[in-house]
Amino acid sequence: MDNLFEALMAKPTAKLYNYQYSVANSLLNGRNVIISAPTGAGKTWAALLAYLWSRLESQPFVDRVFYALPLRSLAGNLYKSMRAACSNVFKLQDNLVSPKREYNEICITIQTGEQQDDRYYQGDICFTTIDQLLAAYLNLPLSLPSSQANINAGAFIGSLIILDEVHLLDPQRSFATVLEMVNRLKPYTQFVFMTATLSSPAINVLKEHLNAVEITVTEQELKKMPSHRDKQREYRWVSEPLSIDRILKYHQNGRTLVVCNTVGRAQEIYNGLKQKLPVDCQLVLLHSRFFPEDRQKKEEKLSLYLGPEATTSNVILVATQVIEAGIDISADNLHTELCPANALLQRAGRCARYPNPRNKGTVWIYELEKTPTGQYKLGPYRGESAKLVDKTRKAMLEIDGSCLNFSDEVKLIDQVHKDEVNIISGICQSLNSWRKKVDSSLDGGDLALARDLIRDVDSVGIILTENPLSINLEQNPQMLSVPRSSLFKIGEYFDGKIDNPVGWHPMETENETIGLNLQWKTINTIQELTTAWLIVLSPTVASYSSDIGLCLDKEGSQVPVRYRKKNSFKPFSYKIEPYIAHAHATLDFSRRTDVTYQKGIKKLEYNLNLPPGLVNTLTELLCVLHDSGKLTRKWQTGIWAWQKDYYPADGEGYDGQPLAHATFCPENGDYKRQLKESYKRGNHAVEGAFMVTNGIYTYLLEKLGDENIAELLTRVSITVIARHHSSRAKEVQLFELWPKAKFWISKSLEPLGISKYFYDIAVPQGEKDKEDFRNLILTAENDRKWVPLYWFLVRRLRLVDQGSLKWTTN
Structure with missing residues (x-):
């Protein structure tokens, strides 16, 4: 493993620390792990090297x-650095739909609000945010339409989930949901x-909940780390708000970092410094609302002034929480607004x-x-976090002028965040009630639940x-991700402040005939703006x-x-495909x-007590039967009418066969043309499930010899x-079978x-059959296992x- 690490780092002298070995070995032995180590100790490599x-x-x-990670900027930085390191050893592969990859190929992806390169979580290593x-x-996916909401959760089965900087999670929302997720998915x-910066008592509670091993960096190891060996970091309390004059007073042509609690405050400080900036001083602003290429230029500049190999100084960086983790820089003077001790x-x-x-x-x-009414401007630190800010204020008064080592930092965390053990213990003890909320989300799809279960400030x-019509969705337009709550400041524009629309949002028009199409709708209310x-x-x-x-609420030019020029919401195109060929x-x-x-298959079969090979058997059965609902009179009449009217040459040689797909070309105006009544085919997914229910049960009963298991698997x-x-479909419509439907279903099953x-x-x-079938559909509330x-x-x-x-086309 040392040789691999040397190759990844491209440094013959690179060596693993003992705690990194321990993490890798624990993971290879199937254990869950809690890593407790200070910043700069190599936790990322400890977690990924085993894989x-x-x-x-x-x-x-x-x-x-x-x-x-908690912040998308952190995910972006780690994504880039990991691809760079892995390119020293692996062949980087970007084809997400490749059937398989060789041992020396790897697909490293990123999926965040602003960089949505892996919407279906298909990479070998995917960097993402905890929100996503x-x-x-x-x-309740943040980057997919609701019709596709059931695709990504299955990616976690058989996977390793690394949750970095967990101490930054909201204990009343996202942390509770994380613990519920761990409890549900722990077998898989x-x-x-x-x-x-998680307190020691809290870690002990988590160890029990995760059935995990805790691995901590020892004092002896820290002394071997160049970044910690002779560190002298003094903490000073200032009883007045952050000011331009104090920042410049202590700068003295050195390296200065300013950290603000909100983007708006950072922009304000930056503009103020710009007015008084000394000659030859470099000033940089960094926060989460930059396009990737603009942020990359800033980070490249920062490495010259603040990075580990920097030889030039006289720079002031103004930033937000984006630098709290994942960015390898160091300043002589760090000016920060008060925040909870763990963030500090x-x-x-x-x-x-x-x-x-x-x-x-x-x-x-x-x-x-403070506000005009004397209230502290807490930024993102509200509710329970506001109490932590108060405790941190008191602790800063006590340690003012002190230099802290890692042991001192642990004591500070235990002092300020001592109540988090009670919160986490309470969550663990009340998981059943929290799980009901999760089940409600899984079954109902109410986006409002995301605010309760993830965090109030979702993006x-x-x-x-x-x-908006100029946007080419095929080319994956870059997006700037902002908290929804920030959009309230432009709500006043709905009162006639401007004549033009405030904005637009996409409306999905997916149906089972043509797939997904997006159209733009003018935003007319603050509710539309924030949902x-x-x-x-x-x-x-x-x-x-x-x-x-x-900048929100500030007019700008076009x-x-x-x-990014990667496929995104590409309109569906089809070539004619017979039913049997598609199955x-x-x-x-x-x-x-x-x-x-x-790995996912083995874990499912072991923990659900299923015979070896059954999950693959079910997968293949579903692949063959999934479009059975297209064998209705309405579907085949409509699809053949379309094929013969617009693409008759493609249909030659297929007469008498049922079709799964007809030729469909959006560039020919087919979205509009297919709306004609004679081409409508209705739905097919639920109808197909209804058709084959008895057959699936009959097959599984004979194979398994257990009525209860056969019924559940059916x-x-x-x-x-x-x-x-459609992720929550359950209503079957009345239909007539196409002639010889039974024959074609039987023929599709011949390979099995x-x-x-x-x-x-x-x-x-009739209605009774429809109701009975609806009751057979699985629910999270009643069928949790x-x-x-x-x-x-x-x-x-x-x-x-x-x-x-895509595969057969290619």
């Missing part, structure tokens, strides 16, 4: 890895919790971070500003333009510049839409990709089929050799359904 090593050995211990991860788990998923120590980790002569520095902690992607999953804002209510970033192509693609799901299976287009069980193709006869299997199977089906089309 990289096992992959090179062609024996990965998990199917994939999710590395989740939890939203996927809750079936490995977890790593990483923290520099994260910020302090960017001061006196390097060996001599950059091992000395001062952290200046400033009192918060939304912003595109700035006066013409949409993507927003286009007019430059009359917001502005952007490369030095300031996105800015061009920026693109078998889906089956074939599933078999090609099953190697990437092996319910799982029909829920998967019913929801392979089980056609004989599907002699009874069901058709609903079987939800992970449903997630796994519906994910596999939906991805192979998509992937088979």
Whole structure:
């Protein structure tokens, strides 16, 4: 493992610390791990090295890895650094739908609000935010339309989930949901919790809840680390708010870092410094509302002034929480607004971070500003966090002028955050009530629950333009992610302050005939503004510049839409495909990709007490049967009418066969043309599930010999089929079978050799049949044990359904 680490770092002298070995070995032995170590101690490599090593050995211990952080900027920085390091050893692979990758190939992706490169979580290592991860788990995805909400949760089965900086989570929301997720997925998923500032009692509670081993950096190891060996970091309390004059007073042509609690405050300080900036002093603003290329230029500049190899000084960096973790910089003077102790120590980790002569520095902690009514401006630190701010204020008065080592920092955390053990213990003891909220989210899909279960300040992607129709969704437009609550400040524009629209949001018009299409709707209310999953804002209510970033409630000029030039919301295009050909192509693609799901399969079969091979059997059965609902009179009449009217040449040679897809070309205006009544086909997913229910049960009963298990697995299976287009579909419509429907279903099953069980193709006869079927659909509330299997199977089906089309086309 040392040789691998040397190669990744491209340094012959790079060596692992003992605690990093311990983490890797614990993970390889199937344990959950809590890593407690200060900033700059190498926690990231400790968590990831085991997977990289096992992959090179062609024996990965998990199917994939999710590395989740509280802030999207942190995810972006780690994503870039990890790709750079892995390129020294692996061949980087960017094809997400590749059936399999060789042992020396790896696909490293990122999925955040502003960089949405892996919406379906298909990478081998995916860097994401904890918001995105939890939203996927809750079936409330932040970067997918609601119809696709059931795709991503299944990715966690058989995976390793690394939760970095867990101490920054809201204990009343996201932390509670994390613990519920761990409790539900523990049989199927490995977890790593990483923290520099979680209190010792809280860690002990988590160890028991996770059944985890705690691995801590020892004092002896810290003394061996150049960044900690001779560190002298002094903490100074300032009883007045952060000011331009104090920042400049202590700068003295050195390296200065200023950390503000909000983007607006950082922009204000930056503009103030700009007016009084000394000659030749570099001034940089860094926060979460920059486009990636603009932020990258800033970070490259910062490395020259503040990085480990920097030789130039005289720089002032103004930033927000984006520098609390994941950015390798160090200042001589750090000026920060008061915040909870755990966040404060994260910020302090960017001061006196390097060996001599950059091992000395001062952290200046400033009192918060007040409102005209005398209330502290707390920024993001409200509720319980406000109490932590008060406790931190008192602690700063006591330690003013002191230098703290890691042991002192632990004592500070235990002093300020001592109540978090009670909070975490309370969460663990009340998981059943919290799980009811989670189940409600899974079954109901109410986006408002995201505020209760993740955090009150959830984010939304912003595109700035006066013409939403000019946006090319195929090219993956870059978005600026902002907290929804920040949008309230432009609510006044709905009162007639401007003549033009404030903005627009996309309306999904997915149906089971043509797939997903997005159209733009004008935003007319503050509710629409704060609930949409993507927003286009007019430059009359917001502005952007490369030095300031996105400013809300400030008019700006028109800015061009920026693109990443990767496939995103690409309109669906189809070539004619007979029903049998599509069923078998889906089956074939599933078999090609099953190697990437092996750990998940084994964990499901072991923990659900299923016979070996049964999960693959169910997967293949669903692949073949998923489009059975297209064998109705209405579907085949409509699809053949379309094919013969617009693309008759493509249909030659297929007469008499049922079609799964007709030729469909959006560039020819097919979205509009297909709206004609004679081409409408109705839904097919729930209807197909109804058709094959009896056959699935008959087959499983003979195979398993257990009525209860056969019934439960049948319910799982029909829920998967019913929801392979819409994540919460459950209503079956009345239909007539297409002639010879039974024949075509039997023929599709020939590769599996089980056609004989599907002699009874069901058709609903009235409301009673519809109600009875609705009651068979799985729910999280009543069928909790079987939800992970449903997630796994519906994910596999939906991805192979998509992937088979791309694979066979390519």
